[in-house]
Amino acid sequence: MTSPQTATGTFTQARLGTQILLGWSGENHATGRDVAFLLTYALGDGQDGPEAGERAMRAALERSGLRVGGETLDATERPNLPVKLLIQAGQAVLTMPHFKAQYTVPREWLAVAQAEGRVHGMFATRPWPAAVPGQPVSEELLRSFVGDPEVIGTAAHCLLPVRSLA
Secondary structure, three states, X not given: OOOOEEOEOOOOOOOOOOEEEEEEEEEOXXXXXXXXXXXXXXXXXXXXXXHHHHHHHHHHHHHOOOOEOOOOEEHHHOOOOOOEEEEEOOEEXXXXXXXXXXXXXXXXXXXXXXXXXXXXXXXXXXXXXXOOOOOOOOHHHHHHHHOOHHXXXXXXXXXXXXXXXX
């Protein structure tokens, strides 16, 4: 499994706390095709605690044009959506109004993302303090978080087109 990495950037609202990116790939059971996923979540270590962080994340996502708890948006149909994904030299760079993060992606993730031309972004409002930077995340731990109906229903989902500088 991969290690999560900390997001850095201009959005420093203390309530959000540490923002993390984590990528993995897997099969879409409906289509049988592989999908590259990119999860954005917080550790819940922000000022005023995890509940305040959830509210701050929800507000940040809504300001970015993402719908929390709604259907999956397709960013190719919304070119003005301020959520962008750039893949270059084995790095995924996610840019949003509230932060910019760079993540070294696994080779298999990169191959799927490039072959499909898009990535399924999942933006969790619920904190995930168990998945800390620098520590590997087991497949079982990842499944328990991203497969939790409460996490799914309180997250924003967006299909992000893969862009590169080439």
